[in-house]
Structure formats: structure tokens, C-alpha cells
Amino acid sequence: MSPFWSAWIIILTTIFLIGICWVLMANRKTQNRGPDATTGHEYDGIVEYDNPMPLWWIQGFVATIIFGVGYLIAYPGMGSWPGVLGWTAVNQWQAEVDEAAKRYGDVFAGYSATPIEELAQDPKAMRMAQRMFANNCALCHGADAAGGYGFPNLTDNDWLYGGSPEQIKTTITHGRTAAMPQWGNVVGDQGVREISAYVYSLNGREADAALAAEGGKKFQMFCASCHGKDGKGNYAFGAPNLTDQVWLYGGSMGQIQHTLQNGRSGRMPAHQELLSADKIHMLSAYVWSLSNQ
Numbered sequence: 055m056s057p058f059w060s061a062w063i064i065i066l067t068t069i070f071l072i073g074i075c076w077v078l079m080a081n082r083k084t085q086n087r088g089p090d091a092t093t094g095h096e097y098d099g100i101v102e103y104d105n106p107m108p109l110w111w112i113q114g115f116v117a118t119i120i121f122g123v124g125y126l127i128a129y130p131g132m133g134s135w136p137g138v139l140g141w142t143a144v145n146q147w148q149a150e151v152d153e154a155a156k157r158y159g160d161v162f163a164g165y166s167a168t169p170i171e172e173l174a175q176d177p178k179a180m181r182m183a184q185r186m187f188a189n190n191c192a193l194c195h196g197a198d199a200a201g202g203y204g205f206p207n208l209t210d211n212d213w214l215y216g217g218s219p220e221q222i223k224t225t226i227t228h229g230r231t232a233a234m235p236q237w238g239n240v241v242g243d244q245g246v247r248e249i250s251a252y253v254y255s256l257n258g259r260e261a262d263a264a265l266a267a268e269g270g271k272k273f274q275m276f277c278a279s280c281h282g283k284d285g286k287g288n289y290a291f292g293a294p295n296l297t298d299q300v301w302l303y304g305g306s307m308g309q310i311q312h313t314l315q316n317g318r319s320g321r322m323p324a325h326q327e328l329l330s331a332d333k334i335h336m337l338s339a340y341v342w343s344l345s346n347q
């Protein structure tokens with residue numbers, strides 16, 4: 055805070071405090087008693103007593119002023135005066151973090167040393183992990199981890215990058231970036247229609263046979279390197295299985311064509327900077343447990 059604003063706040067606060075003391079003192083006693091201890095005003099035959107303010111009220115008021123002055127000495131409030139107690143929001147936050155680390159440190163260390171498959175059987179650990187999931191992952195993957203358009207379902211045992219404990223942990227730690235190239239400018243509109251018909255038919259659905267036959271050839275040429283000859287996908291590229299009726303971006307003819315035309319690049323953010331290794335271990339166990347129980 056600049057010295058000007060600091061002084062501004064101090065002066066205004068002081069004037070205000072002195073002001074309320076003055077108002078209090080000025081109204082402590084009655085001033086203009088008319089005859090019969092009334093104010094002398096009369097409205098429609100109703101008169102008003104001019105009694106002093108009750109003592110308990112004055113005392114309460116004085117107490118709040120004393121409290122206020124004490125507070126401004128103890129805590130930051132008067133401009134850049136830090137307060138004699140040295141309290142800051144950052145200190146308080148740090149103290150709470152330290153306290154939590156002390157309290158949960160051993161618990162986490164114990165969980166961390168437990169293999170993921172075993173940890174997934176521990177209901178207490180999984181309850182904690184579920185809360186971590188709600189705080190860090192649900193935003194994208196949904197509270198029930200069932201995903202949505204562009205965000206994979208983590209409960210269906212169908213994986214882009216593999217569902218072993220190590221693969222899941224690698225995904226969460228380092229993140230993943232998918233690179234599905236756009237094909238519109240490579241194979242042209244007709245090519246997109248042919249290949250889409252082929253991909254459509256891979257899921258046991260009826261598509262134009264002539265288109266699909268042409269598409270099959272092009273698929274081997276352009277797509278098999280990532281999605282595999284049979285279209286079953288490849289964890290190394292995060293290339294989805296195109297034969298299982300599970301779709302990240304939708305499996306209608308139009309949606310497949312759109313994916314081919316424009317490409318896709320889903321990004322799972324790396325969490326190694328955001329979460330401790332202990333927490334990532336617990337989250338891996340949680341995600342693993344969702345499709346292995």
C-alpha cells in the first residue's frame with residue numbers, strides 16, 4: 055500500500071472513531087427537557103419523553119469502541135500498520151497447511167507405500183481419494199467420473215492410454231496430449247465420406263458398402279499407423295479403439311465426419327506440479343478402482 059493510501063485510511067478511520075465518541079458523549083445526557091420531562095414536541099396529542107439513553111446501552115457502545123481500538127492495534131487495519139500480533143492471511147493459511155501436513159503426513163506416507171491394487175480395497179483411503187477427485191478432476195471428468203463430450207469416461211474400463219495402475223499414474227502425473235490430425239485437406243470431402251462410412255461400419259452398423267470398401271483401403275493407408283490395422287486403437291498414441299461403440303466425440307456419421315475433417319486434440323493436464331506424489335498415488339488407486347471392482 056502506498057504511503058498516501060495508508061495515511062488516507064488512518065486519517066479517515068481516526069476521524070470516524072473520534073466522531074462516534076463525540077456522538078455518544080453528546081447524546082449521553084438529556085438536553086432540552088421541556089415541562090413534564092418531555093421534549094416539548096407534540097404530535098396529535100402524543101408527547102415524547104426526553105430520557106437519557108440507558109446506561110447499559112452506553113456501556114455496550116463504549117465497550118465496542120474500546121474493542122475496535124484494541125483490534126486496530128493488534129491486527130492489520132490502520133493503513134499499512136501490520137498489527138502487534140503479526141497476523142497475516144498467508145501466515146494463517148500456512149499454519150493450517152502445516153497442521154494438515156502433520157496430521158495427514160503419516161497417513162499419506164502409509165497409503166503411498168501401499169500398492170495401487172491393494173490401496174483400492176481400502177474404503178477409508180478411497181473416501182479420501184474420492185474427495186480429492188471431486189476437488190481436482192470432477193470439473194472435467196464429472197463427479198461420477200463418467201466423463202462427457204471430449205472428456206473420457208473413467209469408469210468403463212475402456213482406455214485411451216491404458217488402464218494398468220502404472221499407466222493411469224503416468225497419465226495423471228505427466229498429463230496427455232492427443233494428436234488426431236485433420237484429414238479434410240489430405241483425403242478431400244469424398245475421402246472423408248468413404249473413411250467415415252468404413253469407421254461407422256466397424257461398429258457393426260450398416261453403411262454404404264461401396265463407400266465403406268473404398269474407406270477401408272484408405273484407412274489402412276492413413277489411419278492404421280495409429281489406430282491399428284483392425285481399428286482397435288493404440289495406447290502409445292492415445293488413439294481410441296474405433297470398434298467398441300465407445301466414443302469420445304460421438305459416433306454418429308456426422309460426428310465421425312467432423313472428427314476426420316477437423317482433427318481432435320484432447321488435453322489431460324499434468325498434475326505433478328499441482329498435487330503431491332502421495333495424492334497422485336491415491337487418485338490413481340481411485341481411478342483404477344472405478345473399473346476394477
Ligand code: HEC
Nearest residue numbers: 190191194206212213214215216225232292320321322337
Ligand atoms: C481440464 C480438464 C481435465 C482435468 C482437470 C482432469 N482431466 Fe483427466 N483428462 C482430460 C482430457 C481431455 C482427457 C483425454 C485426453 C485425450 O483426449 O487424449 C483426460 C484423460 C484422463 C485419463 C486417461 C483416460 C484413458 O482413457 O486413458 C485419466 C486416467 C484421467 N484423465 C484422470 C484424471 C484425474 C485423476 C484427474 C484429477 C487429478 C484429471 N484427470 C483431471 C481432462 C481433464
Ligand code: HEC
Nearest residue numbers: 232233234276277280292293294301302303304318319320
Ligand atoms: C497420429 C496418429 C493418428 C492418426 C494417423 C489417426 N488418428 Fe484418429 N485419433 C488419434 C488420437 C490420438 C485420437 C484421440 C483424440 C483425442 O483424444 O482428442 C484420435 C481420435 C479419432 C476419432 C475419435 C474417436 C472417438 O472416440 O470419438 C476417430 C473417429 C478417429 N480418430 C478416426 C481416425 C481415422 C479414420 C484416421 C485416418 C484417416 C485417423 N483417425 C488417423 C490419432 C490418430
